[in-house]
Amino acid sequence: MDLMSSTSILPLLLGCLGIFGIYQLLQRMRIKAYVQNTVVVITGATSGLGRECARVFHAAGAKLVLCGRNVEALEELTRELTASHTSQQTHKPYTVTFDLADTGATVAAAAEILQCFGYVDVLINNAGISYRGTITDTTVDVDKRVMETNYFGPIALTKALLPSMIKRKQGHIVTISSIQGKISIPFRSAYAASKHATQAFFDCLRAEMEQDGIQVTVISPAYIYTNLSVNAITADGSRYGAVDKNTAQGRSPAEVAQDVLAAVGKRKKDVIVADWLPSLAVYLRTLAPGLFFSIMAFRARKERKSKNS
Ligand SMILES: NC(=O)C1=CN([C@@H]2O[C@H](COP(=O)(O)OP(=O)(O)OC[C@H]3O[C@@H](n4cnc5c(N)ncnc54)[C@H](OP(=O)(O)O)[C@@H]3O)[C@@H](O)[C@H]2O)C=CC1
Ligand SMILES: CCCCCCCCCCCCCCCC(=O)OCC(=O)COP(=O)(O)O
Secondary structure (H helix, E strand, C coil): CHHHHHHHHHHHHHHHHHHHHHHHHHHHHHHHHHHCCCEEEECCCCCHHHHHHHHHHHHCCCEEEEEECCHHHHHHHHHHHHHCCCCCCCCCCEEEECCCCCHHHHHHHHHHHHHHHCCCCEEEECCCCCEECCHHHCCHHHHHHHHHHHHHHHHHHHHHHHHHHHHHCCEEEEEECCHHHCCCCCCCHHHHHHHHHHHHHHHHHHHHHHHHCEEEEEEEECCECCCCCCCCEECCCCECCCCCHHHHCCECHHHHHHHHHHHHHCCCCEEEECCHHHHHHHHHHHHCHHHHHHHHHHHHHHHHHHHHC
16 A cells, blocks of 8 residues: 555656746746846946846846946946856946936936837836934935935836837836835834835836736845945934844845846736745734734834843
């Protein structure tokens, strides 16, 4: 009987593994076919997740337009990508420099971006800044600065590029939000608000653009080991300047960039890129809000106490 069941289970297991392998292969082919030779614009390409996305999409054969404020960093990345050798046919990236917090500059940059290859297939709104502070100490100017970069900048760029996508009846808007676009964590008010606004805007956009054949993907990662906390602004607008423990324990940006590529290639609408705890927190916020709020209040008390001691 044992022999019978093991001889019938083994081929079944091998069959399942084979089907899974074929499925994975087909998925990879689908992603590659979607990205190869497509024009992909990446904001915040000078560091962290944006730079890794540039590497991953370049290696997949995309035609890149790399955006940021730091010309030298963009040029250095372009040199690195141009010198890299893969079996895949790759394309030399263009660079466009502008400050997303400046709406006029962003709209002008959109025209420059369109001139690079004549059209845009995929826009990845990745650039962003973080923030740390108590609400009572934070000036409204700081709230506005975070919103300018994380919300108004990406929506201005998206609005400026949309007409050409609508004309072509083709395009894909990708936005890097955060778990903090779904749940709010104490002492991150401006950041969480900007990411919640981002989630809301791009959810509306997805519905409005469906008839025009334009895809919208919102990606919400948990902690990634980048310079985000170093560049974060504080209650008085000064730079935070340190790597937080949570950030240092986060996933590698190269790994998350692979998840971004997969989400784009599979035309996902909304993706959480996180381990079980942040994912559970998102569900808890919806299913047991009272419990979630108590946990956040406890977290705030604990953090305040450790700062004061
Ligand atoms: N790190 C994390 O734990 C997580 C990050 N995210 C999100 O991922 C995205 C990328 O962040 P990450 O790579 O971690 O952080 P980094 O600080 O490493 O990168 C941020 C990028 O945004 C650009 N940027 C910032 N301000 C502006 C501006 N005003 N105009 C133009 N570009 C600007 C920076 O370019 P410049 O050279 O011009 O400064 C830089 O390239 C952000 O949207 C962030 O919110 C989401 C969840 C977790
Ligand atoms: C059994 C119940 C468990 C409920 C657990 C609630 C615990 C809440 C954990 C919340 C983790 C959220 C992680 C969010 C990570 C994230 O998005 O941070 C990335 C950033 O956006 C960067 O932010 P930073 O704060 O580093 O500037």
